[in-house]
Amino acid sequence: MPLSVAGAFHTPYMASAREELEGLVDGLRPADPSRLLLSNSDGAAVSTGAEAVRRLVSQITSPVRFDACLATLRDLGVTAVIELPPAGALAGLAKREWKGAGVEILTLSGPADLDRARELIAAERGRAEAEHLPDWRVVVAPARGTVSPAEVAEGTRLPAGSPLGCIRGRREEVNVSAAYDGVLAEWLVQEGDLVDAGDPIARLYPEVSA
Structure with a gap:
């Protein structure tokens, strides 16, 4: 069936555009995300800037899987979402995917929606401040698959970017690395364990400058 579309985006017909962009991004050194970033290709968490760029390029010829992002967000226990303009x-x-899940979904369509958006953000900050914040941080799996931890002993100092292993899924293998300088406190998985995106795999004590 012929489809009336502006372009064959996210299909193999965009291969020439992908090849051209691959040549343009070579040598870029983007910063790592400061917030949790999910990929539209499979809903996996992206922990490095280099991985974000790689996925942006590959998605030129790959389908958009927003349903996978919604599944990851549900697994992470989100309580509210705000869609920025143009919203809807x-x-x-999200409403169809999360029907009955108790997640508030706000479309920011005009000035009248700003007050409720501020309330949602303030409520989330209040919950975060009320919770006990541990002196360690958790490294989570960026995708669903079988985990293969790196041969790093607990107590080892790890500079930011140090490899921590990989997650082998059905379609691809995703590397896991430390997002900041720290000390490996504890492995939470073993070789061959099956994990979902967002599952904890290790604990790190972040290094604090004197």
Whole structure:
């Protein structure tokens, strides 16, 4: 069936554009995400800037899997989402996917929605401040698959970017690395364990400058 579309985006017909972009991004050194970033290709968490760029390029010829992002967010226990303008399309998908899940979905369509958006953000900050914040941080799996931890002993100092292993899924293998300088406190998985995106795999004590 012929489809009336502006372009064959996210299909193999965009291969020439992908090849051209691959040549343009070579040598880029983007910063790592400061917030949890999910990939539209499979819903996996992206922990490094280099991985984000790689996925942006590959998605030129790959389908958009927003449903996978919604599944990851549900597994992470989100309680509310805000869609920025132009809003409506993604919120509609989320409402169908999360029907009955108790997640508040706000479409930011105009000034009248700003007050409720501020309330949601303030409520989330209040919950975070009320919780006990541990002096260690958790490294989570960026995708679903079988984990293969790196041969790093607990107590080892790890500079930011140090490899911590990989997650082998059905379609690809995703590397895991430390997002900051720290000390490996504890492995939470073993070789061959099956994990979902967002599952904890290790604990690190972040290094604090004197």
